[in-house]
Amino acid sequence: MKTIKLLSAFALVGILCTSCYTEVIIEDDIVVDTTPVITLNEVLTDYEIWYVDINRSSGSVVIPFVQKAFTLSFRNGNVYANNNLSGIGSNGGGFGIDVGYYDTFNFELDVQHDLDGGYSFDVRQLSVNEIELYEPSTGTRYILEGYQRSTFDYDLVFYENIHYFLQEFEAWEKIYTSEEGAVNPFDSENFLQFLPAGQSGNFRSSEDLNGTAIDNIFWDYDGIYDVDNVPGNLYQKTLTLDYNFPDNEFFELIVIDDETIELFQVSSGTTYQFRGRGYIQFRTLEKDKASPKFRKKTEEIKKDIQALKTKKLQKLAAL
Numbered sequence: 001m002k003t004i005k006l007l008s009a010f011a012l013v014g015i016l017c018t019s020c021y022t023e024v025i026i027e028d029d030i031v032v033d034t035t036p037v038i039t040l041n042e043v044l045t046d047y048e049i050w051y052v053d054i055n056r057s058s059g060s061v062v063i064p065f066v067q068k069a070f071t072l073s074f075r076n077g078n079v080y081a082n083n084n085l086s087g088i089g090s091n092g093g094g095f096g097i098d099v100g101y102y103d104t105f106n107f108e109l110d111v112q113h114d115l116d117g118g119y120s121f122d123v124r125q126l127s128v129n130e131i132e133l134y135e136p137s138t139g140t141r142y143i144l145e146g147y148q149r150s151t152f153d154y155d156l157v158f159y160e161n162i163h164y165f166l167q168e169f170e171a172w173e174k175i176y177t178s179e180e181g182a183v184n185p186f187d188s189e190n191f192l193q194f195l196p197a198g199q200s201g202n203f204r205s206s207e208d209l210n211g212t213a214i215d216n217i218f219w220d221y222d223g224i225y226d227v228d229n230v231p232g233n234l235y236q237k238t239l240t241l242d243y244n245f246p247d248n249e250f251f252e253l254i255v256i257d258d259e260t261i262e263l264f265q266v267s268s269g270t271t272y273q274f275r276g277r278g279y280i281q282f283r284t285l286e287k288d289k290a291s292p293k294f295r296k297k298t299e300e301i302k303k304d305i306q307a308l309k310t311k312k313l314q315k316l317a318a319l
Contacts (some may be wrong), residue, residue, distance in 0.1 A: 040104040040123055044074040047129060047146030049094070051157070059140030065099060065113045066133065066142050068282055070157055077101050079111055083282040085165040086258040089154035097281075109133065159235050162255070163227045166194035170278030171214050172261065181270025186249055191217055192241075192274060194225060203241060214278050227253065239263060 044050075050072045057067075065081065066072070070088065073080040073095045082088050082096035091097060100113040109121045121133040129146040158165065166172075172192040191206040204219040206212075224242040230252075239253040251263040251272075259276040 040107050048149045049073055049147045049152045050144040053143045053145055056143040059138055061138035061140050063119055063135055063140055064116045074102055084168055085158050086168050088158055094149040162237055168280050169276030172274035173277055174272055175275045176273035178271040182268040184268045
């Protein structure tokens, strides 16, 4: 392991320090090598934002604070994370929230998370702006991509993971219905709730009166929801709510701001706006109310949704 770390150190120097030079000085017949040496801390702080590419992670055991984070930052001994999509790019000046502290030794990274405790990683350079965090005791690996805040596409991260944004509020309350559009059953729905895949549906709706306290909402219906891409547009999504499968409600989904979404119902031509209530700040995994167990890979989410659909079809067939 020590040999591998030493080789990694040379690799880092070769990749990152393209301007480095080797100056050999002979003093009293003693050769002195003055080659600049880059440290792990310099590697970590060379980029302001490290995007956690969850789809390239591996291992059967998750590291909670990494699995939760969309981005990590290492600044002056402190670890910052963007765990929420609501406010990403503005929270903490783009760094997110302070979640712990870190130290480095050679090419080992030690992190003490405020709630999740301590973890030690071996760090390996993969490319100019990519590193791998390897946790030896579990064999878990995470790939991090480095960016500067000024060039990091926060909006793209937001839209690529928008299903998590929908889960960041305990409920969504309807605040607007357009006069345009045909009358339809969805006009009566005043509240929506989006849950992690595999939990109770995984969306719920209610016809309770506007202003009802979240804890007092009676959820009339449980169903499955899908968020899908619009071909050729990375910043637009569609939302499908499964009401009495296969009769679905299909919407074009637009995000107005960090707590407001707009749904355009294609079949009726009606536009609705919903505002999030009960913001859930995800600081860690185990202790967050209504938090998903962990941030899943795209293919795992699709499998969960398909399993829910199969289960519902089997239930309908049995009626």
